[in-house]
Amino acid sequence: MPKRAKTPELFDDxxxxxxxxxxxxxPNMELAQHRMEFSRxxxxxxxxxxxxxFYHKPTSPGSVIIEIDESFPDFKRLLGEHKWSEFLVDPGDQGRYVSKVFYCTYNTDRDVQKNGEPDVMDA
Known part of the structure; x- marks a missing residue:
C-alpha cells in the first residue's frame, strides 16, 4: 500500500x-463584481x-477573512472601524455603513479552511 503524501510545511509569513x-x-461573494469591488x-x-x-463562507455573508503579507508595515492603521462616509467620494445612503477589521483567531490558511471558510479567492 502506498504511503500518504507528506503534509506540506506551513509558512508563517x-x-x-x-x-x-x-x-x-x-456583498454576495459568488458574484465576480462584488469580489472585485471588495478586493479593490x-x-x-x-x-x-x-x-x-480572502476567504468567505456563503452562510456568513457579513464577514470575510483576509490574508495579508506579514511584511505589511501598518497593521494598526488597518484595524478598527472604517466609516464609509470617510472613504467614499459620494457616499449617498451608503455613508451610514461601517466596516470593522479585527485580528482573526486563525493563524494559517489551513486553519481557516478546516474551520468552515471554504471559498478562497486569490487577490
Missing part, C-alpha cells in the same frame, strides 16, 4: 484579519502587493 460589514454593502477596497487600504487572498 501572513496574518489573517476578519472584516465585518465589508464593502460593497451586503481592501487593496487600496493595504496596497495590492500585500493582499494575498
Amino acid at each position: 501572513a496574518k489573517y484579519l476578519t472584516v465585518v460589514g465589508p464593502y460593497p454593502p451586503h 477596497w481592501i487593496g487600496s487600504c493595504t496596497g495590492p502587493e500585500f493582499l494575498r487572498a
